Every structure is written in C-alpha cells, then in structure tokens.
Amino acid sequence: MLSTWRHNLVSKSWLVDLPLIALAWWAAFWLRFNLELPPPYLGHALLTTPIALGCMALGLALARVPRQSWRYVSLADLRQLAAGVALGLVLTTALVMGLRIEGFPRSVFPIGGILALVLLAGARAAWRTLTERARVQELPPGPRQPLLIAGTLEEADHTLRTLKGVSGWRVTGIVSPQAQDVGRTLHGVPVLGAPDALAGIAAEQRVGTLLLASPPGAALRRELMLRWSGAAELKLLTLPSADELLRPGAVPAPRQVRLEDLLGRTPVQLDEQGLAGLFSGQTVLVTGAGGSIGAELCRQVARFGAARLVCVDVSEYASYRLEQELQRSFPALEGIYYTANVRDADRLRAIVRTHRPAVLLHAAAYKHVPLMEADNQIEALHTNVLGTLNAVRAAGEAGVARFVLVSTDKAVNPTSVMGASKRLAEQLVQALAGRYPATQFVSVRFGNVLGSSGSVVPLFTAQIEQGGPVTVTHPEIVRYFMTIPEAAQLVLQAGLMGRSGQIFVLDMGEPIRIVDLARLLIRMSGQSEREVPIAFTGLRPGEKLYEELLADDETSAATPHAKLRVAKVAPAPVEAAGRIEDWITTLGWAPDADLVRTGLARLVPEFRPPARG
Incomplete structure (x- = not known):
C-alpha cells in the first residue's frame, strides 16, 4: 500500500494534471460570469484554487489515476478518471462550503468538475493519438x-x-x-x-x-x-x-x-487432476505407438507424468523416430521401444507380463479402407481383430487396471471390411470384459484426424505440390474431422471416466465436404483451381458418401463430459470371442472375398457391403 501511494505521489502525470485542474477551476469562474471575472470573485478564485488542486489531487490519487499508462489509455481508464474527478469535486465542495465564503458562486463546482474531466481526458486521448502516430511512423518503410x-x-x-x-x-x-x-x-x-x-x-x-x-x-x-x-x-x-x-x-x-482453424473448436476440457492421478508415476503401454494417434497418445501420457512408457510398433523406423522425439522432449521419461507385432500373441503377452503396465492403450490397426477391401481382407482381420484379442487377453492376464481400444466411426453400420473388423474388435473387448473383472475395458470411436498418416490432407498436399489434379472421389462426400491432439486427449479422458464394456463416441462437430477441404488447401498453397484443378474419381470400394453422426440422442447417451457420449450398443456375449476367433482361424491365408463378407455379415448384423458390379 505504501509503495502504491509513493508511486501516485511522484507520478509525472501531475506535471500535466495539476496545471489543467487549475485551468479548469479558473475557467469555471470565467464562464460563470459570462467570460468576465469581477474583482470580488477574483479573490474567491485565488483563495480556493489551492483547495481545488489539493482535493482534486487527493481524489485522483484515491482512484489510482496517476498509475495509468497514457500511451494505452482506454475507456476503462477514462471511467476511472471520471471517478477520481467526481471524488475530488465532492471533497472540494465540502471544504469550500465549510469555509462559508460569503457570496461564493456554487455553480462553479459542477462547471469546474466538467471542465477538469474534459481537459484531463483530452490530454490523455491526445497523448495516445500522438504515440500511435509515432509508432506508425517508426514502422519500416515500404509498400503496404x-x-x-x-x-x-x-x-x-x-x-x-x-x-x-x-x-x-x-x-x-x-x-x-x-x-x-x-x-x-x-x-x-x-x-x-x-x-x-x-x-x-x-x-x-x-x-x-x-x-x-x-x-x-x-x-x-x-x-x-x-x-x-x-x-x-x-x-x-x-x-x-x-x-x-x-x-x-x-x-x-x-x-x-491452418487446417486447425477450419475446425475451430474450443480446447478439450480435460480432468487434469484425474489424468495426472491415472498416469503420474505409472507404467503405460501403447500399441501402434509409431502411428499418428499412437505417437500423440505417447506425448500426452508423458505430459501427464508417466514414469515408464512402453511403446510397441511393428515399424522399426516409426519406433526410431518416436524414440528420438520423446528423448528430446521428455528426458526424464523412461522409454522402452519394441518392434513387435500385436498379431504375435506370445510376444505381446511377454512384453505386458514383463512391465505390468497400469494402462494399456491399443492403437495398433490397419485403417486404410480401400487397401483392406480387396487383397488385404485377411490382414485386416488378423491385425484389427485378432491383434485386439491378443491385447485384451494380455492385459487381463497381467491385471492391467485400464485398457482402451482406439476404434473408428467406420465401425458404425460398416460398409467396408475395415469398418467391420473394427466393430468385431469392439465386440471382443465387450465380450472379454466380464472375464477379467480387475481390468476396466473401454472402446473409443472417432472419425478422421487432420494430418494423420494416410488421411486426405497429406495426399492433397502432395498432389498440389505436383501441380494437380487433386483427386476427390465424389463432389458431395463429407467427413467429420478433428485434430490429432484433440483425438488423443479425448481417448485418455474416456479411458479415465469409462466403465468396463462401454463404447465412447466423440463429438466431431460439423461435417466438412471433402471438395471444400481440397479447395481450401489449394488456396492455402497460394494457387487457384485454374492452376491446380480438382478431379472427381468416383467412390472407392467400401467407401461411404456420408458417415453416420455418432453423437446424437438416438445412438448415444450423454456423459459428464460435453464432448464424450456412450454408444447405445448391446453388449456382446462372452461366447462371441470364441466364435470370432474360430471363424478367422478357419479362413486360412487366401480366403475367397465373398466368403469373408458372408462371415462378416453373420458376425456383424449391421454390416452392409456395397453391391459388387
């Protein structure tokens, strides 16, 4: 408090404010008597000027007006100035009237107060105007x-x-x-x-x-x-x-x-305390750790203070890049990196048993719809389905506290083998949840992620760099998008709040037409559609024109988190795990495509494969 008063008393603003207050007080007398100052009232002005200066200065000091920065004066500062002038005027009026000066013109008080406010505010406004002009003149010269x-x-x-x-x-x-x-x-x-x-x-x-x-x-x-x-x-x-x-x-x-500006969603509100309690000082295992989502999950887990991070990915190069990044960004984190395949049940079980993680985040999967639709159907089934089965069993047998499956909106009424395989993975998680009561098993669905590997954004960017054309399958095709950090954070939040067997869906906002996204990327590159044309190629095998809106009242129920809902899906029976595993095992390594689709339609009743020409 003492330092505040000391600052107020020595403020350089008094060099301007005090003369202006005196000028306002004398001008009030002058205006009161029609631009004249009769001799009797000249004495009144001389007698009361020191009083007006002292009281106004006290009022301004009490309102902290001397602490204002004139260079950045604002409406809030002017309101503060008005309060200080009003307070000073009240003090002046009380003191002068207390002296009982005979014939003193009372109208001088309001006139003097108004003039003081106008002069003091005008001085500040003028100073700001001059400094802004000077600042503009200081900018580097050149065309604007x-x-x-x-x-x-x-x-x-x-x-x-x-x-x-x-x-x-x-x-x-x-x-x-x-x-x-x-x-x-x-x-x-x-x-x-x-x-x-x-x-x-x-x-x-x-x-x-x-x-x-x-x-x-x-x-x-x-x-x-x-x-x-x-x-x-x-x-x-x-x-x-x-x-x-x-x-x-x-x-x-x-x-x-940037593309993130297109989504324009407010930052995800996380239960920071709860997530810190879940991960801080713990061992966390992430499968598919080298992928776009898996790597971001690793970053977020490290941010919340995990002591040891076990990263599993089949790609040696992806594991190496992740190792280099995490060592640089989180030097205190103990990182362990395995180039292992989730399809190898014994290897995965050994890794989990060795490290006994508190949380297992399962992001390993094949996700490219057209590639999985024709020649790689069996690969999708072995990685997305049996790989998930291996991860679930390893987590349950090791007593992992929480298991989170990263799923996709393409598992909703799937029309592709990839989407159906992810729906089977969800069924496995639900079916085996009751077998391992010590572990909370949760699945999380979300849609397309901006900038993730294999998504349209890197493809369009590469096509633009080559001069086009930018290939879009259909002029009306729409997709839901979110950013990689947003997706990863919501996966962690769902894993924290979920109960075993639940399937969470994320609020993806409004859908975006892919052709509009392509046009935006072209403009962001500094080119036009005349220079980089857009070509429509037709829907690919297994591709939908519209993705279902997951987060609505008919297909999901609300949760305490605004961006997370629980899918209204009937839980899969325990015996479903055995049926799914046996069917995939009996298919062999070169199954007939129609046989695969028939089996998927039996195990996933909502599967609707596209008609084949």
Whole structure:
C-alpha cells in the first residue's frame, strides 16, 4: 500500500494534471460570469484554487489515476478518471462550503468538475493519438498490401487495434455479417458489405487478402474459409490465438490460416487432476505407438507424468523416430521401444507380463479402407481383430487396471471390411470384459484426424505440390474431422471416466465436404483451381458418401463430459470371442472375398457391403 501511494505521489502525470485542474477551476469562474471575472470573485478564485488542486489531487490519487499508462489509455481508464474527478469535486465542495465564503458562486463546482474531466481526458486521448502516430511512423518503410477484414464490428475493432503496430498492411474495408453495419465506419475504415458479396468487394477494392477476425468456432469463419473466400480466390489470414501468443517469441501479427482453424473448436476440457492421478508415476503401454494417434497418445501420457512408457510398433523406423522425439522432449521419461507385432500373441503377452503396465492403450490397426477391401481382407482381420484379442487377453492376464481400444466411426453400420473388423474388435473387448473383472475395458470411436498418416490432407498436399489434379472421389462426400491432439486427449479422458464394456463416441462437430477441404488447401498453397484443378474419381470400394453422426440422442447417451457420449450398443456375449476367433482361424491365408463378407455379415448384423458390379 505504501509503495502504491509513493508511486501516485511522484507520478509525472501531475506535471500535466495539476496545471489543467487549475485551468479548469479558473475557467469555471470565467464562464460563470459570462467570460468576465469581477474583482470580488477574483479573490474567491485565488483563495480556493489551492483547495481545488489539493482535493482534486487527493481524489485522483484515491482512484489510482496517476498509475495509468497514457500511451494505452482506454475507456476503462477514462471511467476511472471520471471517478477520481467526481471524488475530488465532492471533497472540494465540502471544504469550500465549510469555509462559508460569503457570496461564493456554487455553480462553479459542477462547471469546474466538467471542465477538469474534459481537459484531463483530452490530454490523455491526445497523448495516445500522438504515440500511435509515432509508432506508425517508426514502422519500416515500404509498400503496404491492401487487406479486408471479415467479422462483426466488435471483432474488427480488436483486429484493427492489433494491426496498428504491424507493418506491411493497409486495411481498405470491413466485411460484416450484420446488415445494419453496412455503410458505417470503424477507426476510419468503412464497412463495405456482407460476406456473400465478398467476391465483388475484393474485385472493386483490388484486394487479394482477407483477415478473419471471427474467433475459432464461429459460423462466419467456417463459411468464409470454405465458401465465400473461395469464389473470391483470396489469401486467408488470421490473428494468433491467446495460446499461441503465450509461446516464446510469438508476435501479434497476422498469420496464414491452418487446417486447425477450419475446425475451430474450443480446447478439450480435460480432468487434469484425474489424468495426472491415472498416469503420474505409472507404467503405460501403447500399441501402434509409431502411428499418428499412437505417437500423440505417447506425448500426452508423458505430459501427464508417466514414469515408464512402453511403446510397441511393428515399424522399426516409426519406433526410431518416436524414440528420438520423446528423448528430446521428455528426458526424464523412461522409454522402452519394441518392434513387435500385436498379431504375435506370445510376444505381446511377454512384453505386458514383463512391465505390468497400469494402462494399456491399443492403437495398433490397419485403417486404410480401400487397401483392406480387396487383397488385404485377411490382414485386416488378423491385425484389427485378432491383434485386439491378443491385447485384451494380455492385459487381463497381467491385471492391467485400464485398457482402451482406439476404434473408428467406420465401425458404425460398416460398409467396408475395415469398418467391420473394427466393430468385431469392439465386440471382443465387450465380450472379454466380464472375464477379467480387475481390468476396466473401454472402446473409443472417432472419425478422421487432420494430418494423420494416410488421411486426405497429406495426399492433397502432395498432389498440389505436383501441380494437380487433386483427386476427390465424389463432389458431395463429407467427413467429420478433428485434430490429432484433440483425438488423443479425448481417448485418455474416456479411458479415465469409462466403465468396463462401454463404447465412447466423440463429438466431431460439423461435417466438412471433402471438395471444400481440397479447395481450401489449394488456396492455402497460394494457387487457384485454374492452376491446380480438382478431379472427381468416383467412390472407392467400401467407401461411404456420408458417415453416420455418432453423437446424437438416438445412438448415444450423454456423459459428464460435453464432448464424450456412450454408444447405445448391446453388449456382446462372452461366447462371441470364441466364435470370432474360430471363424478367422478357419479362413486360412487366401480366403475367397465373398466368403469373408458372408462371415462378416453373420458376425456383424449391421454390416452392409456395397453391391459388387
């Protein structure tokens, strides 16, 4: 408290504030007497000026006005200033009236208070204006690119304030979704129209860049990225998020949009304390650890303080890359890396028995639908189904506390061998859950993951680099997407809160048309569809046009977590595990494709294989 008062007393702002307060007090007398100051009242002004200065200074100090930064003065600071002036005026009025000065003009008090507020606020506003102009003049010289801002006036206001300290840009207009804003100005920048008129506005203003002011998750941002900006062929920028600005070296300057901005979902709310309690100091085993999801699961587990991380993957190179990354990022973590195949039951059982993990995360699987549909059906069955069976048995026999199967939305009413194989894996987890009561067995379904190996994003990126065409199977095909960290975090959260035998489904947000995603990637590369065309190739074997929406009330039930629901699926009977294993074993290594589909239809009643021409 003492240091605060010391700072208030020695503030340099008094050098300006005190003369302005005196000027306001004398001007109040002058205005009160019609621009004159009769001799009797001249004495009143001289007598009371020290009182007004002292009381106003005390009021401003009590309101902490001297602590304000004039360079960044805001409306909140001006409200604080008004409170200080009001307090000082009350003190002045009380003290002067207490002196009982004969004939003192009482109207001087409100006039003096208003003038003091105007002069003090004006000084601060003028200083901020001058410093902002000086800051703009200090920016490196050179041509400034024209720029449009898209968003509401509130969003555009924040963006314009941020851009004042950024060189290289000249804002020519604002595109607002609110019709009543059109024709207005903000910081001297006109609102030129609505988003659906973006192409015409960009052509008229000769602008090739659009800055998205709307926050992640806003419908306007999504429509601009996927629809309106495409017609105008605009380069898309956005401002860094609060999390990005907290990173070392971050600057509040526009950056190019990324695919994560398209999803625009709020960060996953995790039970940090619960997850830390689950993983901290524990041994955790991850199968498929070298894959996109498996590697992110390893990162998240390490972040929550696991003492030992056992990583199992069939790929030597993937295991090597993961080892190098984790040693660099988590030097205190004990990492053990096996190049083992989950199809080898004895090997997997030996690994689990050796390390006795508290949690086993099973992410090993084949996931590429067309590859598994024709010549690799038996491979999908052995890895996705029997590999899961081996993992379940190994976990149950070793007394692992929690087992989590990473499944897929393609297991819902599957039309492909891959989807049906994952549904069989879910059935195995449910069927054997009762056999090993010491272990909590949970399955988690989610859809496509942006940037994961084998997904459309790396494929489209490679095609764009080669000059096209970008191949899309159907103009109306849609998919649900999420980011790799989001998927991994929700897998861990489901594993923490799930009860044995439950199948969780993740809230995937709104579906995205694949052709819109392709167009966005083309624009993000700085090219147009004229330079990189899109070609439609037709649906591939086993591919759906629309994926089922998993997280609705008809197919799932709510959980305490907003992004997790429990699928309403009848539990598989215990004998189902034996039937599934026997059927796959009797198929041999070169089974007839129709025989495989017939068997899948018997074991997975909802399996609907596409008609074969």
